[in-house]
Amino acid sequence: MDSTKNMAPLILAFGIALVPHARQLPPWVVLWCVICWGYLLAAAKFNWPGPGQILRLILTGGGILGVVLTSGAGLDRYSSVALLWIMASIKPMEIRTYRDEMATLFIIYFLSVCGLFFSNTPAVGLYTGMSLCITTAVMIHIHHPAGKLRAKLGLAAGLMLKALPLALILFIVFPRIQGSLWGIRSTTEAQSGFSDQLAPGSVTRLVRNNAIAFRVKFEGRLPEPGQRYWRGLVFWQFDGRAWQRSSDPVNKALPIRGQRSTAYTITLEPHNHRWLFALDLPYESGPNAIMLSDQTLLSRWKVRRRLQYRLKSYTAYTTGPLRDWESAALQLPRNKNPQAVALALKWRRTSANPDQYINTALNYFRSRDFSYTLNPPPLGEESIDDFLFRTRQGYCEHYASAFTYLMRAAGIPARMVAGYLGGELNPYGEYLIVRQSDAHVWVEVWLSGRGWVRIDPTLAVAPLRVAQGPAASLAPNERAVLRSLDALGPFANYWINFRLGWDAFDNQWNKWILGYSSSRQKSLLAKLGIRADTRKGLTTAIILATAAMSLISFCYFLRISKKSAARQDAVQSAYLAFCAKLARIGLARQPSQGPLDYTAMVVALRRDLKASVFEIIDLYIRLRYARDGNKDDCKRLKILVRQFRP
């Protein structure tokens, strides 16, 4: 049957295009497609009858009904793509003519590109590129069914490679608009990260997640590991159990004095909240962000898509005097945790100054049997007392929380800061990868003369936390949660290297492909001297650029092939002139004689011409058959033939 001869390649292309969709589609749709295609493949092979028109109608109706039932009435983009796939599963059943095949290929192209709207990762991007390449190869196959598969794939890949320069130029100059056409939300759903409140257990939950929180590229030297505190949120109010961000502090940052300024760019993964992370302590907020007076940054919008911003921070700083509203840093819930309060009062009596008091508290963590664990026992109503005197097992939030409590109880202003500590250096891109598993909570106390000072009580129990990450300080049986790589044994290093290399690629992808926006476009075009301030100017520039580009590339392609053809003709006509000269002395070339046979005959009859004939023929053969001669060779051949006097 003629209609089924291209069935297998078409279904192959469909199958390849389906893979990136498999995660978003309802599982039954995937199964449905696989069954339909499987039947068609088998039908083509064993000559089974194809489904009739009525059956096709029933399948179409059933599929649409199924999608409507699974997704509810609203037609969002998930259900519309599911509908497209239902059609894609039925479309191959109707393939009769060339027209149907082309229509099917167009559907495959469209669905492949649709897959990008659900996932932005470079893996999906590369995969979709490959999928389009295979679809193109199938298209070539339809127009030339004979011939080798590899040649078709090669041609398809060649076409795509040749298309790349033009595509990149279009990509750069095509006008972008900010936001989407119909206000459809971007691709991100709820993401992991910190939330508005911090309770015991909220960081330990986060730490189990290996996802990337953000990446940082420094413009100068990297700060020391002990300085890599990434400030995100500051918690002020304690209700005895959880810490709250409080009513927003005054939206006005006071100037801080500092040294050792460092500039860096952060690429933040979307987390659906407004807060931004910065190296402790930022002193300059970028555009579209505001700095609060507790030196945290808030984005103007919720971070729903990957966000890149450049910041400057001091790693040594003084924040100045305590402001009135900052007395919130002394707030404590009433009549709670009496044992902790009693302990604080006892220490205060014995301490000469706040520094001494802080050391006493840290020494307390160090000297008692406190341990650092991801699985602390649950705490009771009096959570601080419970932790300090009973369980003595906890993660950073337990230590920070108890420490802040002890500070406030002794009248030292203290607040909790949540963010990340550390980061993995990627040697392939010289940037830091900060993961959710680096989540950390520390404390800031206010000391007169120095302002807010960072103190990390966790280091008292887990001193290796800074240099080697959280896993090093945990008990061996808990490490596995964070370092599943240990199971890989000797291959772990290869895997880590691969992962870092891939992340470097991911980072470049984020920067150049995903991060290309209308503002980046404007600045890039401005660098090229195109005034893109006005919409009209931009449009004109784009039209001109596209037209020029099209013209240039078109002429380029025409010229290449024309030139080689012309050169070939020149070589051939030189050879013919050479033959004609020999024919005049009675040594005409017989039609059956190739250049070598002919030369042998000429040389046998006219030994005196041997040298010049060989020179010409060698050159001719090289130009004509080896095809490695250049323009000069071609010229030389012409001259030699002209000077040839038999």
Next chain:
Amino acid sequence: MPDKSNSLPHTLQRSRLQIRPTRYGLVFILLLMGMLIGSLNYDNNPGYLLTFVLGSMAFVSIAQTYKNIAGLKILSAKTKPVFAGESARFEFAVEAAGIDRHGIAMALPEGKPVTLDTLKGTKTRIDVRVPAVSRGLLRPWPLSVYSDYPLGLFRVQSQLTLDLGCAVYPKPLIGKVKTLAESAAAETSGAFSGSGSDDFQGLKGYLPGDPLPRIYWKASSRGRGLFTKEYGGQYDAAFYLDWDLLSGPDAERKLSLMCHAVLKAQQHNLNYGLKLPGLTIGPGNGQVHKNRCLKSLALFRAD
């Protein structure tokens, strides 16, 4: 250009090729628009990039299409006469210089396109058919040589007009034709029904020129050589098939009747001639004679 005919061998010159998108090319542009709107809506840069890659790929494929067809050589063309109502067959010899060619299609106006692949350096013969509707010299030009390879989105085409025509004989029509005996000084005319006599007389050795239907195939298929069946009742007397003896105003009908008579006369190995206004072919016999008669019927202008 249509007036000027091309001489063979003819090489398809790049400068003479026309390019246009096929209708799939136009649909493909719509598809790209759809992808672009999707990318715009989701502000999806990878979507933009791959849409532009697809568009540029279609554009770049034009060069491939050109390369596929330019430099193709049409070495020769020939054709054989046919009867009206059959399809005329033009046979072209094509040579691919330089590279392998894929999916080269050739079509004559009103004929079906024929596709061929040729390997570089080889000659390929290709038959292009076109319906021969009416009697006369069929010159169905221009010949379109085109290719959609590799993607089918663009078509590069060249047109070729050759100084070659296919003689289309009248459609044979069974009917009574009056004949004119050659010796008849007096205009004694007989009737030739074309039925002939079936009085079988025997076999004689085959001579070139004997009508094919008379060959005793049974013997040849058994390997005994070629024999021709001889029938009695043959007219030895030469006669003319005369235009003027046919009645009726319809010239084409007359020619069709005469065509059938010629075929029958040759089939029965008669000694026949042809008289048309302004043209007389003396009595004779054999395939060459028959073809000459038929050709003059084909090319006859009744005005």
